[in-house]
Amino acid sequence: MEDFLIVNLYWARKESAITESDRKYGRILRSLSFSVLSSREDAEECVNDTYLAAWNAMPTARPDYLGAFLSKITRRVSIDRYRAAHRQKRGGLGGVLAELSECIPSSDSVEADYENGRLADALNQFLASLPAEKRAIFLRRYFYSQPIGEIAEALSMREGTVKVTLHRLREQLRKTLQEQELL
Amino acid sequence: MKNEQLHNKTAYLFDExxxxxxxxxxxxxxxxxxxxxxxxxWRAVGLVAAAAASLVLLVQGVLLPFLERMDSLMTPGNNAPNAPVETVWSLDTLLSESTAGRFETLSSKEEYVFFGDARLVWQSAESDTLFVSRPLTNAETERLTKSLATRPAESVSADAEQPAWRIWLVTQDGKVITPYLQFSYGNVGYANLFDYHAEVVPNADWVSFISNLMD
Incomplete structure (x- = not known):
């Protein structure tokens, strides 16, 4: 079912909106949450919380991209639960954060100057400069927290190629953040 | 940058x-x-031709003089600067010959790689198989890391071609060192081969070491 039709169901307060959302995006949302939390039970709860949040958000909200809309909620809920539980497992979120730390330019400054909005803008500009395939690899890994093997399979690439691409993209992002004096 | 500061910035980037x-x-x-x-x-053919031309220049400009010098040092009484070198090795040649069933292999599907001793690990871009050397001695490990320390890190363009071979040095405590002496983050206690600098510049010391390893 097309996204706009599912959104219409939310607006019409039809419970089938949840069913259709789960049918189309449930696997991705559970996979995203599991990548963060490493627990199927917790991931299931986060996905249920996502549908509740989506139900409460619509009407008023009318997202053009339902998958992205739901994914952002799931990600937020999962990260909050992860931090609340103080989990530091290897792989999953720990592994993704370890990779992303390479994108932080070295700096001796003690106080960080976090400028709200600028970093998000810089990220979007960085992503816009990439070919679609590389953008997909980057976001699947660092937004959706997908394992490298899964990315390779989805994009019909070798795992080694995905790893090389991710490494180069992190380096490119690090330079971008450095040039714009962010982080 | 302190670890906590780096962690906070990383978390912020992740959130953003x-x-x-x-x-x-x-x-x-x-x-x-x-x-x-x-x-x-056609593009691949052109790239291979360019790579072959580069390799010829490298061999002539760096490897031959180095091997001549090594040969003169290792052969008692033979200190002639122009002593003939019987074998010329290139990194690609060495690593392709390493697939002749002589080395332990691993599947790259293994999430964690930890040997308990220092090893050299390499992989062809055409395969998921990882080749593993015998355990390295402390002297060998030190030699490799020192030779890496003399070369500053070089960034690789995102548009650069994929390397034909990827090489890692795995230390005894599980740290993974790329040819640019960059530790892979989060790998203390185990070796994870998900991160490395792609291109291996075949400096003469590395080529010489791998040649000895394969003998």
């Missing part, structure tokens, strides 16, 4: 990814690769 444009997220979710071209690979 939530501000990514929904179009990009939707595209990433539904992206399907275009059919790989099956036409005659």
């Amino acid at each position: 990814l939530a501000g990514v444009d929904d179009r990009f997220l939707d595209e990433a979710l539904h992206f399907a690769p275009a059919r790989r071209r099956t036409a005659f690979p």
